[in-house]
Amino acid sequence: MNIKFNIQNSIFKIAIFLIFEFLILNFEFAAPAAAMLTAKANHDHITIDFFYHGSTVSVRGISDPGTDLVIKITSPEGHQLLKKKGKVGGMLWMNVGQLKFENTPNFYEIFSTKKIEDILSTEEMDKNVIGFPALAKHVEITPVANEEEKAKWFDEFVKFKEDSKVYTSSSGNITFSKNAEGKQEYYILTEWPYQAQPGDYLVTVYAVKDHKVVEQATSNVNVAQIGMVKSLAGMAKDTPAVYGFLSIGVALSAGFGVSMVFRKGGGSH
Amino acid sequence: MYLYLPVALTSINILIPVGLGLAVGLLSGLFGVGGGFLLTPLLIMFGIPSTVAAATDSNQIVAASTSGTYAHWKVGNVDFKMGLYLLVGGFVGGILGVQLIKLLHAMGNADFVIKITYILMLGIVGVYMFIESLQSMRKKKNNVEEAKEEKESAVGRFLKSLPLQTHFEKSGITHSVFVPIVLGAFVGILAAIMGVGGGFLMVPIMVYMLRMPMHVVVGTSLFQILFTCIEVTFLQAYTNHSVDFILAVLLLLGSTVGAQIGASFGKKLKAEQLKILLATIVLAVTVKIVFEITLTPSLLLSQVGGH
Numbered sequence: 001m002n003i004k005f006n007i008q009n010s011i012f013k014i015a016i017f018l019i020f021e022f023l024i025l026n027f028e029f030a031a032p033a034a035a036m037l038t039a040k041a042n043h044d045h046i047t048i049d050f051f052y053h054g055s056t057v058s059v060r061g062i063s064d065p066g067t068d069l070v071i072k073i074t075s076p077e078g079h080q081l082l083k084k085k086g087k088v089g090g091m092l093w094m095n096v097g098q099l100k101f102e103n104t105p106n107f108y109e110i111f112s113t114k115k116i117e118d119i120l121s122t123e124e125m126d127k128n129v130i131g132f133p134a135l136a137k138h139v140e141i142t143p144v145a146n147e148e149e150k151a152k153w154f155d156e157f158v159k160f161k162e163d164s165k166v167y168t169s170s171s172g173n174i175t176f177s178k179n180a181e182g183k184q185e186y187y188i189l190t191e192w193p194y195q196a197q198p199g200d201y202l203v204t205v206y207a208v209k210d211h212k213v214v215e216q217a218t219s220n221v222n223v224a225q226i227g228m229v230k231s232l233a234g235m236a237k238d239t240p241a242v243y244g245f246l247s248i249g250v251a252l253s254a255g256f257g258v259s260m261v262f263r264k265g266g267g268s269h
Numbered sequence: 270m271y272l273y274l275p276v277a278l279t280s281i282n283i284l285i286p287v288g289l290g291l292a293v294g295l296l297s298g299l300f301g302v303g304g305g306f307l308l309t310p311l312l313i314m315f316g317i318p319s320t321v322a323a324a325t326d327s328n329q330i331v332a333a334s335t336s337g338t339y340a341h342w343k344v345g346n347v348d349f350k351m352g353l354y355l356l357v358g359g360f361v362g363g364i365l366g367v368q369l370i371k372l373l374h375a376m377g378n379a380d381f382v383i384k385i386t387y388i389l390m391l392g393i394v395g396v397y398m399f400i401e402s403l404q405s406m407r408k409k410k411n412n413v414e415e416a417k418e419e420k421e422s423a424v425g426r427f428l429k430s431l432p433l434q435t436h437f438e439k440s441g442i443t444h445s446v447f448v449p450i451v452l453g454a455f456v457g458i459l460a461a462i463m464g465v466g467g468g469f470l471m472v473p474i475m476v477y478m479l480r481m482p483m484h485v486v487v488g489t490s491l492f493q494i495l496f497t498c499i500e501v502t503f504l505q506a507y508t509n510h511s512v513d514f515i516l517a518v519l520l521l522l523g524s525t526v527g528a529q530i531g532a533s534f535g536k537k538l539k540a541e542q543l544k545i546l547l548a549t550i551v552l553a554v555t556v557k558i559v560f561e562i563t564l565t566p567s568l569l570l571s572q573v574g575g576h
Binding site (some may be wrong): 048049050051052053054081082083084085086088091092093094095096098099153156157159160163194195197198225228229230232233236237240241243244245246247248250251252254255256257258259262263 | 270271272273275276278279280316328329331332333334335336338339340343380381384499502503505506507508510512514515517518521522525526528529533561562563564565566567568569570571572573
């Protein structure tokens with residue numbers, strides 16, 4: 001009885017061990033990319049001083065060789081109010097009202113190893129708001145009469161943002177190399193436009209396999225005004241009366257100052 | 270070399286605003302106009318948000334018109350008395366114009382009215398000045414002067430019948446105080462609707478309706494523009510936070526010098542030559558606006574604020 005119990009107990013222990021081992025091995029083999037993807041924006045704090053004319057941001061990290069990558073850089077979502085132009089009387093282009101674009105980031109950049117339509121399913125793109133077609137579904141535009149009109153104004157919205165250099169989507173610009181430990185390292189260097197406003201930006205790197213996002217990693221980029229630029233911008237908002245008087249005072253002084261210079265130089269006589 | 274603009278939130282090559290300022294300052298000193306109708310669209314073209322472009326333009330006009338007024342005052346070409354009456358009228362007109370534009374916005378057709386007003390006013394003023402200057406140049410050649418007197422007597426009789434007649438020594442004319450006040454108010458209303466200083470409207474009104482000598486017109490117009498733009502700059506900075514101090518400094522570096530050169534150069538030109546040049550510029554801007562509203566724009570969306 002006692003021996004039988006011991007044998008049963010040992011079988012039970014072995015069974016438990018085997019189940020755990022199976023689960024661990026299964027987990028390791030089934031998701032080899034898990035905990036592999038990393039992301040780091042090297043230039044994560046961009047400062048704006050008087051001589052700022054944009055910057056560069058590089059994103060690098062470790063990725064699984066068997067996956068494609070999509071890198072998305074966005075600002076927080078909000079709403080934007082824009083004037084729309086339309087034809088009046090069938091011939092004159094005028095501003096004919098305003099459109100409100102909700103759930104839209106001010107800044108939206110997508111970089112990928114291949115064309116995103118070729119490596120991601122529509123459902124995955126929509127779920128992660130990757131690419132302009134997915135963003136189009138995510139955005140709410142008011143007032144529009146129907147879906148066709150919404151699509152037309154979203155296209156115009158992207159054109160407007162691309163013109164300001166704050167929306168872009170491109171592929172084939174991520175490079176790969178092996179690091180000292182033999183792991184695959186990805187790297188991209190992007191131009192950071194001076195039109196991108198101060199604030200916090202989120203960098204999300206998606207590892208993609210079989211048209212699905214299998215892993216993601218994030219990093220941050222902060223853009224902030226410093227020194228006199230920050231002081232003047234703050235003054236314009238916080239003490240507008242002082243700022244107004246200062247602007248007028250400087251303009252009057254400059255006008256008189258130049259007049260005096262010309263008078264001495266004999267320019268006005 | 271690029272400089273970052275803290276309110277416009279963009280970076281610009283400093284040669285652009287300094288160069289634009291110089292060109293517009295030259296026109297300002299030469300013709301007595303602020304140049305907002307030229308500079309604001311140019312700044313927008315170079316990536317400055319429309320609200321910031323319009324507000325900052327007012328700020329730099331303060332500098333250019335100070336420089337220009339001083340240069341004209343030194344040679345005795347500013348009629349302060351007339352300028353003050355026009356200012357009173359312009360102030361009242363500005364208040365009325367702002368209320369009118371609010372009403373138009375509420376009715377939803379503000380942009381249409383603004384654009385049509387722009388084209389009509391610029392077109393009428395440009396064509397009239399151009400033809401009149403051409404005619405007077407020909408008449409001077411033929412030494413025929415009587416036509417001017419005939420024209421004056423028609424409008425003159427009515428104006429002389431108005432009460433509170435006063436003499437404007439610097440301009441050498443006599444008018445009822447109501448004439449400059451009403452005309453100033455008229456320009457003030459239009460300027461508020463169009464979102465401009467109104468110099469290009471004020472100059473022809475002073476020349477053709479008040480019959481002031483062209484060189485006094487330029488100095489007096491600048492004097493009046495100076496005060497209008499001080500008021501506009503303060504209101505824009507206070508209510509809209511849209512004056513970019515750095516951009517204004519870059520613009521005024523050019524415009525103050527340009528205004529001095531313009532004022533100096535203007536003395537060498539005859540009144541008819543000045544008028545015909547201004548008329549040409551006004552007509553060129555009219556044609557540009559006509560093209561702008563008839564050709565399909567590359568972008569159908571724009572930022573809220575400005576025109």
